[in-house]
Amino acid sequence: xxxxxxxxxxxxxWMNPSHxxxxxxxxxGNPLSEATIQQRNFTVFQNxxxxxxxxxxxTAGKKIYTSRCLSCHGFEGSGNSAEELxxxxxxxxxxxxxxxxxxxxxxxxxxxxxxxRAMPMDSPGSxxxxxxxxxxxxxxxxxxxxxxxxxxxxxSLANIKMPNRNGFINHYKNNN
Amino acid sequence: MKFKQIAGxxxxxxxxLKKSLVFSVAASxxxxxxxxxxxxxxxxxxxxxxxLGFSNYGQPSPFEKKTIRWxxxxxxxxxxxxxxxxxxxxxxxxxxxxxxxxxxxxxxxxIDPAAHRLxxxxxxxxxxxxxxxxxxxxxxxxxxxxxxCGGNSNAGWHKNPIxxxxxxxxxxxxxxxxxGIPLKLLLNEAQLQPQxxxxxxxxxxxxxxxxxxxxxxxxxDCFVAxxxxxxxxxxxxxxxxxxxxxxxxxxxxxxxxxxxxIASQPSMSRNETAKYTELLPSGKAQQFSFFMxxxxxxxxxxxxxxxxxxxxxxxxxxxxxxxxxITRVEVSADQGQTWLDAELQDPILSMCFTRFRIPLxxxxxxxxxxxxxxxxxxxxxxxRTELIAQRGRHGYFHYNAIVNWALSAQGQISHVYN
Numbered sequence: 001x002x003x004x005x006x007x008x009x010x011x012x013x014w015m016n017p018s019h020x021x022x023x024x025x026x027x028x029g030n031p032l033s034e035a036t037i038q039q040r041n042f043t044v045f046q047n048x049x050x051x052x053x054x055x056x057x058x059t060a061g062k063k064i065y066t067s068r069c070l071s072c073h074g075f076e077g078s079g080n081s082a083e084e085l086x087x088x089x090x091x092x093x094x095x096x097x098x099x100x101x102x103x104x105x106x107x108x109x110x111x112x113x114x115x116x117r118a119m120p121m122d123s124p125g126s127x128x129x130x131x132x133x134x135x136x137x138x139x140x141x142x143x144x145x146x147x148x149x150x151x152x153x154x155x156s157l158a159n160i161k162m163p164n165r166n167g168f169i170n171h172y173k174n175n176n
Numbered sequence: 177m178k179f180k181q182i183a184g185x186x187x188x189x190x191x192x193l194k195k196s197l198v199f200s201v202a203a204s205x206x207x208x209x210x211x212x213x214x215x216x217x218x219x220x221x222x223x224x225x226x227x228l229g230f231s232n233y234g235q236p237s238p239f240e241k242k243t244i245r246w247x248x249x250x251x252x253x254x255x256x257x258x259x260x261x262x263x264x265x266x267x268x269x270x271x272x273x274x275x276x277x278x279x280x281x282x283x284x285x286x287i288d289p290a291a292h293r294l295x296x297x298x299x300x301x302x303x304x305x306x307x308x309x310x311x312x313x314x315x316x317x318x319x320x321x322x323x324x325c326g327g328n329s330n331a332g333w334h335k336n337p338i339x340x341x342x343x344x345x346x347x348x349x350x351x352x353x354x355x356g357i358p359l360k361l362l363l364n365e366a367q368l369q370p371q372x373x374x375x376x377x378x379x380x381x382x383x384x385x386x387x388x389x390x391x392x393x394x395x396x397d398c399f400v401a402x403x404x405x406x407x408x409x410x411x412x413x414x415x416x417x418x419x420x421x422x423x424x425x426x427x428x429x430x431x432x433x434x435x436x437x438i439a440s441q442p443s444m445s446r447n448e449t450a451k452y453t454e455l456l457p458s459g460k461a462q463q464f465s466f467f468m469x470x471x472x473x474x475x476x477x478x479x480x481x482x483x484x485x486x487x488x489x490x491x492x493x494x495x496x497x498x499x500x501x502i503t504r505v506e507v508s509a510d511q512g513q514t515w516l517d518a519e520l521q522d523p524i525l526s527m528c529f530t531r532f533r534i535p536l537x538x539x540x541x542x543x544x545x546x547x548x549x550x551x552x553x554x555x556x557x558x559x560r561t562e563l564i565a566q567r568g569r570h571g572y573f574h575y576n577a578i579v580n581w582a583l584s585a586q587g588q589i590s591h592v593y594n
Contacts, residue, residue, distance in 0.1 A: 025361050026313055029296070029304030036305075037297045042384060043376055043437050046444040072252055081252045093459040097570050099450070104461075107444045114446040117384035121253045121282050124382050168453060172390060172464035 044113035048158030055153035056133025058141040068120045077142045086142035102143030108160040111136045184509020184543040187535040189519035255283025260347030263475045269529035271350035273405045278412045281383035289416040298438035301367035308416045314357040321527045322496045324349035324468045326425035326573040337591040342478040351529035354420050356401035371440045380434035388442030423498030423527035424466045454571035468498035471576040472549035483587030489536045497551035504550040505532040511544040546580045
């Protein structure tokens with residue numbers, strides 16, 4: 001709420017963090033075209049929305065993994081300096097638990113999304129869509145989620161039921 | 177006036193205040209009245225020569241070189257790691273910007289603000305982009321609040337108490353004054369559609385880090401910060417733009433903020449599924465834990481400090497809660513059997529560091545010092561035993577148990593569990 005006096009806008013409600021959104025806006029945002037949004041939109045949802053058209057397979061994925069991922073993530077997804085991706089020896093209720101893609105990750109779409117965003121760390125963005133699908137397929141194979149001759153694509157990835165799909169409790173929803 | 181002294185040597189928190197009102201009545205003849213010859217005036221080296229000239233940007237004293245962030249990164253990928261705030265060397269509630277903790281997933285981008293845009297799209301009527309130049313012209317608010325990594329203090333889950341300075345253990349928390357634009361203002365401009373339930377925030381670094389937040393939090397008190405402690409945000413804290421989500425785990429305070437995707441569902445990104453979720457003994461994991469629960473730590477004295485005299489000390493520490501104001505901090509010197517209220521230093525702000533202090537009379541007694549925070553919701557910081565009974569030992573994130581420092585008869589301090 002405000003009144004205008006001598007060109008000054010006088011706030012009637014005290015500015016504090018909870019009221020701050022009521023402040024007037026100079027409205028300086030620029031409209032965006034659909035094409036620009038598409039170019040900037042990296043989001044992939046667990047239902048597959050946002051996945052680019054494409055497909056990939058285990059054999060090709062193994063080659064990419066060996067040349068681009070293995071130096072940090074180790075032979076068959078474990079043992080080197082980076083995150084353990086596969087080869088869990090313990091269940092989540094064991095001491096210690098092994099939190100791999102196969103034992104912990106609830107959605108396969110997250111794999112494609114994260115690899116496209118951030119991997120490989122020395123050159124993020126350098127894998128093609130095809131290569132990302134390939135290496136995603138290989139990681140699912142290493143975790144015994146798909147067979148060696150199975151392919152994945154932008155339609156099937158969201159339908160893959162990950163072993164820990166129901167392993168999460170929405171703490172926010174339960175406590176608010 | 178008599179002061180209550182409880183087990184271990186803690187004194188009533190008003191001790192220092194009252195003590196200063198007691199004047200000495202013992203008269204003595206000042207030395208200058210009895211001296212035979214006039215004494216020479218003292219003059220140090222720095223009183224005897226002109227000092228240094230002006231500087232464009234001030235630096236800490238060269239005698240304070242030890243007050244630095246402790247850095248820890250993966251040797252194969254040096255941009256993936258953490259640096260910790262040296263809480264044991266700091267006082268008050270503001271963390272100097274250069275000592276604010278860091279968590280980067282792939283290094284610190286050196287973003288040219290002229291090339292940076294904030295994009296808002298998804299379930300909005302008007303998808304918009306904002307240049308930094310334009311954002312700088314918006315009405316701003318300032319708020320002093322802490323940011324704590326969800327993984328802070330995770331060594332507390334270890335079987336044996338880690339022996340390391342408090343900053344290397346609990347230093348993934350810092351507190352700054354942040355200044356920026358209420359997110360509500362920008363979301364109103366884009367006009368949220370009724371199905372808008374989540375806001376997916378993304379950073380413009382080499383990890384393109386993204387996380388999902390409930391839209392009500394975004395509208396309620398989130399803001400996009402341009403300034404930290406009065407100056408533009410440092411690159412390692414998100415220059416030119418950072419999301420501030422008061423009281424919630426550090427990872428959602430997205431640095432180098434470039435995109436806000438408004439959606440009806442969370443994206444289920446890596447950092448809200450594989451990471452920043454807490455595995456429970458049942459094998460299920462807590463997701464979207466967000467709030468950083470009340471916590472306190474005695475920062476002085478703490479591990480690495482040495483008490484080298486008998487007499488009066490002031491215990492000093494920090495308390496904070498992601499659910500509001502700190503209402504009480506109690507200190508114990510007898511392994512949590514008896515507790516005494518510490519003095520809470522003004523200002524006491526919601527979702528902000530609160531400094532607490534209490535006097536200790538030490539004459540070589542071996543004691544265990546602990547602090548326990550309560551916030552305005554009535555939540556009381558748990559003991560480690562209580563926390564583990566609830567959460568098991570493999571949750572990794574959101575460790576907020578009471579911290580105990582054992583003070584030996586020799587004045588040395590070690591970390592002990594209760």
